[in-house]
Amino acid sequence: MKLSKKDVLEQCNTLCKNTLMETLEIEIIDFGDDFLVARMPVSSKNHQVDGVLHGGATFALAESVGSFASHIFIDVEKFFVRGIEMSGNHLKSVKDGYVFAKANFLHKGRTTQLLNIRVTDDDDNLISLCKLTTISLPKK
Template sequence: MSFDKDKVLQLCKNFSQNTLMETLEMEFVDAGEDFLVATMPVNPRVHQPMGLLHGGASVALAESVGSAASLMFVNPEKQEVRGIEISANHLKSKREGIVTGTARIIHKGASIHLWEIRITDEEGRLISLCKLTNMVLPRKR
């Protein structure tokens, strides 16, 4: 089976409708056989009280792109993905602009996927470094 970037991005867009991803204006913008990329605007909607990107918003981006990335390795008609652990190190602050989350697979097992998600600014500077573990489960009808 060949990789279809457009199909992956459309699937991610469809799964994002009426969710937190849509609320925070996350957009899936690129995909490859072992990675997925999404962007999120930094504006007052995702600020903490000091006017900086909220760490929770960064984690929401990381979990969203990492969980969606696991969909590339499962059959969504027969399997579901659940994030079971996430960790984040916030390294740099940001007040406005765009952040980009890039999820890259570290381990792809039959029931567990481990992802590294790097959140960067427009200049490629690392804002947050996250690790996400997803569990692959049979889909409940």
């Protein structure tokens, strides 16, 4: 029996319990053949001292959605995923609302994966642009 998209999203979000993703209130909201989308609320919990979204929280969102995308596209019975490099540029600040991270595969190899992650605000303004490299390693 094939699971519905709603059921898959529910399972994905259940996996995030008791993790940094839960702490930052990151929620997986959409996926397709080569992408995954998550959102995170922006509030004083993830602000810098001057009242805007902390870049570290933005990177946590980007790495979470990118690593999770790699994770759901591999055989998790045989492999696990780790992020090995991330870079990004913060282009605009956000004070409230939500930020959305969409991870798209640039390369989906058996061992390494390269993802482009666009972080946008409620009005689809580009907030940050990140690149993440992940590696799939065999479980022992």
